[in-house]
Amino acid sequence: MKSDNIEIRWHGRGGQGAITAAKIVAKAMFTSGYTGVVMVPTFGTERRGAPVFTSLKVSREKIYDLSPSKEPDIVVVLDHLLLEEEDITQGLKHDGLVVINSPLAVRSYRFNGSRVAVADVTDLSVKAGLPQGMVNSGIIGSFARAAGLVELDVLLKTIEDEFIGRKPGENSRAAQLCYENTIMGGL
Amino acid sequence: MQIIETGNTAAALGVKLARAQVIAAYPITPQTPLTEKLSEFIESGEMQAEYIPVESEHSALAICIAATSAGARSFTATSSNGLLYMHEQIQWAAGARLPLVMCVANRGVGAPWTIWNDHQDSISQRDTGWIQIYANDHQQIIDSVIKAFCLAEEVMVPVMICYDGYILSHTHMPFDVPDSEKVDAFLPPYRPPYALDPADPSNLNTVTMPDGRADVRGDISLGYMEIRHLLQRDMIEAVPALERVEERFQSVFGRGGNPYVEPYRCDDADYIAVSLGSLSYQLHDVVDTLRDEGVRAGVLSVHLYRPFPDRIIAEALNGCSGVVVFEKALSYGYQGPLCSDIKSALYRHAEGRPFVTNYILGLGGREITTQDLYEALKASCFPDGGAGEETRWIGLRFL
Numbered sequence: 001m002k003s004d005n006i007e008i009r010w011h012g013r014g015g016q017g018a019i020t021a022a023k024i025v026a027k028a029m030f031t032s033g034y035t036g037v038v039m040v041p042t043f044g045t046e047r048r049g050a051p052v053f054t055s056l057k058v059s060r061e062k063i064y065d066l067s068p069s070k071e072p073d074i075v076v077v078l079d080h081l082l083l084e085e086e087d088i089t090q091g092l093k094h095d096g097l098v099v100i101n102s103p104l105a106v107r108s109y110r111f112n113g114s115r116v117a118v119a120d121v122t123d124l125s126v127k128a129g130l131p132q133g134m135v136n137s138g139i140i141g142s143f144a145r146a147a148g149l150v151e152l153d154v155l156l157k158t159i160e161d162e163f164i165g166r167k168p169g170e171n172s173r174a175a176q177l178c179y180e181n182t183i184m185g186g187l
Numbered sequence: 188m189q190i191i192e193t194g195n196t197a198a199a200l201g202v203k204l205a206r207a208q209v210i211a212a213y214p215i216t217p218q219t220p221l222t223e224k225l226s227e228f229i230e231s232g233e234m235q236a237e238y239i240p241v242e243s244e245h246s247a248l249a250i251c252i253a254a255t256s257a258g259a260r261s262f263t264a265t266s267s268n269g270l271l272y273m274h275e276q277i278q279w280a281a282g283a284r285l286p287l288v289m290c291v292a293n294r295g296v297g298a299p300w301t302i303w304n305d306h307q308d309s310i311s312q313r314d315t316g317w318i319q320i321y322a323n324d325h326q327q328i329i330d331s332v333i334k335a336f337c338l339a340e341e342v343m344v345p346v347m348i349c350y351d352g353y354i355l356s357h358t359h360m361p362f363d364v365p366d367s368e369k370v371d372a373f374l375p376p377y378r379p380p381y382a383l384d385p386a387d388p389s390n391l392n393t394v395t396m397p398d399g400r401a402d403v404r405g406d407i408s409l410g411y412m413e414i415r416h417l418l419q420r421d422m423i424e425a426v427p428a429l430e431r432v433e434e435r436f437q438s439v440f441g442r443g444g445n446p447y448v449e450p451y452r453c454d455d456a457d458y459i460a461v462s463l464g465s466l467s468y469q470l471h472d473v474v475d476t477l478r479d480e481g482v483r484a485g486v487l488s489v490h491l492y493r494p495f496p497d498r499i500i501a502e503a504l505n506g507c508s509g510v511v512v513f514e515k516a517l518s519y520g521y522q523g524p525l526c527s528d529i530k531s532a533l534y535r536h537a538e539g540r541p542f543v544t545n546y547i548l549g550l551g552g553r554e555i556t557t558q559d560l561y562e563a564l565k566a567s568c569f570p571d572g573g574a575g576e577e578t579r580w581i582g583l584r585f586l
Contacts, residue, residue: 023191023359026191026359027191030189030191030361035361037191037359037360037361038358038359038360039191039358039359039360040354040357040358041357041358063360064468064469064471064472065468065469065471065472065557066354066355066358066465066468066469067469067554067555067556067557068554070556
C-alpha cells in the first residue's frame with residue numbers, strides 16, 4: 001500500500017545464507033539512514049537445498065506493514081539454477097532489477113523491461129579465499145553495485161562485523177570482487 | 188543501543204536485562220529460538236540464572252511455580268499446544284498469586300496441526316487470571332518483558348506477553364536495547380512477601396474450605412471464594428498499576444506511554460478498526476490510504492487484553508459510528524472474543540451505539556494481504572455496502 005518502500009526479494013536455497021545476506025544489507029542500510037528495515041524470512045518448513053526466499057523492505061520511515069512483498073523492486077538470486085525451478089520475477093516491478101549469481105553472460109538473461117546484473121559469485125568467492133559454495137557475502141557486492149542504494153565501504157564494514165570469527169577478510173574481499181565484476185544488462 | 192534482530196531475540200534480551208533467575212522451558216516452534224538464546228546467554232556466563240531443561244511444558248511451568256514460590260524471579264515461554272499443555276499449571280500460577288512472566292509466540296492450535304500464527308492459543312487462556320499484553324513490534328516486546336516483571340511483582344499476578352509467531356518472532360527489525368544499569372534502576376531485585384524456606388516449612392494453597400475458618404492460632408483463614416475475589420480485585424487494580432509502571436518506564440527510558448491501547452488517527456475518526464498485535468500496525472497503512480480517499484478511519488491497537496480496560500476502550504471509541512474488529516481467534520459457535528469484549532465495553536460505557544463488524548482472518552497463518560484489509564475496512568465504512576453484523580471471514584478460499 002505504501003509506495004515509498006524499497007522491496008528486495010532474495011531467492012536462495014536452504015542453508016545458502018540468503019537470510020544472512022539480507023540481514024547484512026538491512027544493517028548496512030539502517031546505518032546509512034534508512035530508519036525502516038524489515039526482513040521477513042519464509043516461514044516454516046525449510047529444508048537444506050530447497051528453494052527459499054526472504055523479503056527485505058527498506059524505507060526512510062518506520063515500516064508498519066510486515067506482510068511479504070508482492071511487488072519487489074529488486075530480486076536477488078543466489079543460484080542461477082533457481083530460475084529453472086521458480087518464477088523468481090513474479091510481481092517484479094516493470095522497471096525492476098534482477099541480480100543473479102551466474103557463470104553465464106548477462107545477455108543470456110532477459111526479463112521483460114527489467115535491468116539485469118550478473119556476476120559469477122561462486123567463482124569469485126573461491127578466488128577471495130572462501131570455500132566452494134559460500135556466496136552470500138559475494139552476492140551483496142553485486143547487489144551494491146547494481147542497486148546503488150548503499151555505499152560499498154559501509155557494506156564491507158557490516159560484512160566484517162557480521163562474519164567475526166568466520167573469515168571476515170575473505171567475505172569482505174568476495175563482496176569487493178563481486179562489486180568490481182558485476183556486469184549490467186537487460187531491459 | 189540499536190540492533191537489528193528477531194522478535195524472539197528481543198524477548199530473550201528483555202529477560203536477560205530483567206535478571207530472571209530461573210528459566211524452564213520446552214522448545215516449540217516458533218518460540219524455540221527465544222529459549223535457545225536464553226540458554227546461550229546462561230552457558231556463556233552473560234546471564235546469571237539457572238536453566239532447567241524439562242520434558243514438557245507442564246513441567247516447565249511447574250518448575251517456574253516452585254522457583255517463584257521459593258522467591259526466585261522466573262520465566263518461561265511457549266506457543267500453541269505447548270501453552271495448552273500448561274493449562275492446569277497456568278490456572279495454578281494465577282491462583283497461587285505468583286509473579287511469573289511468560290512469553291507466548293502466538294501460533295494456531297491443533298487439530299489440524301499448524302505451526303503458523305494466529306491468536307487462538309493465548310486467547311484460549313484468557314480466563315485463567317493472568318494479565319495478558321500483546322506487543323506490535325520488537326521494541327514493544329523487549330520493553331513489555333521488562334515492564335511485565337515490574338507489574339507482576341507489584342500486583343502479584345502472573346503476566347503473559349504475547350507476540351505474533353513468525354510475523355514478529357522470526358522477523359528482523361531495528362529496536363533499542365535498554366542500558367543494563369537503567370533496567371536495574373527501573374526493576375530492583377524481586378523481594379517476595381513470603382517464600383518457601385526449608386528452615387521454616389509451610390504449606391501453600393492446600394485444600395481450602397468453602398467457608399473461612401480459624402487456624403490453630405485463632406486467625407481467620409479466608410475461604411476459596413474470598414481468595415478468588417482478591418484475585419479479581421487485584422486484576423482490576425492491575426489497570427492503574429500498569430499506568431504507574433508505564434510512567435516510571437517512560438521517565439527512565441523516554442519512550443512508551445500507551446500501556447492499554449495505542450490509537451492511530453482515532454481522534455476524529457468515524458470508523459475505527461480494532462485488533463491485537465502486529466495486525467494493528469498493518470492496518471496503519473490501510474487507514475492512511477482510506478484517509479487519502481476522504482474516509483475518516485483510525486486504528487485502535489489493544490495492548491492490555493486482561494484485565495480488559497473496558498472504560499478506556501469505550502472512551503477511545505466514543506463518537507465513532509462504526510467499529511471494525513479484526514481477529515485471529517474465535518469463540519467457536521459465537522464470534523471473535525475481542526469483538527464480544529468490545530461490544531460489552533460499549534454497552535456499558537458508550538453514549539451512542541456504533542455498529543460493530545467482526546472479521547476473522549489469518550487463522551493458521553493464512554496470509555493477510557493489506558489489500559484484503561483495505562477492502563474489508565472500506566466495506567465496513569459503508570454499512571449499506573455489504574458488511575453487516577454477522578461475523579465474516581477474510582481470505583477464505585475453496586469453500
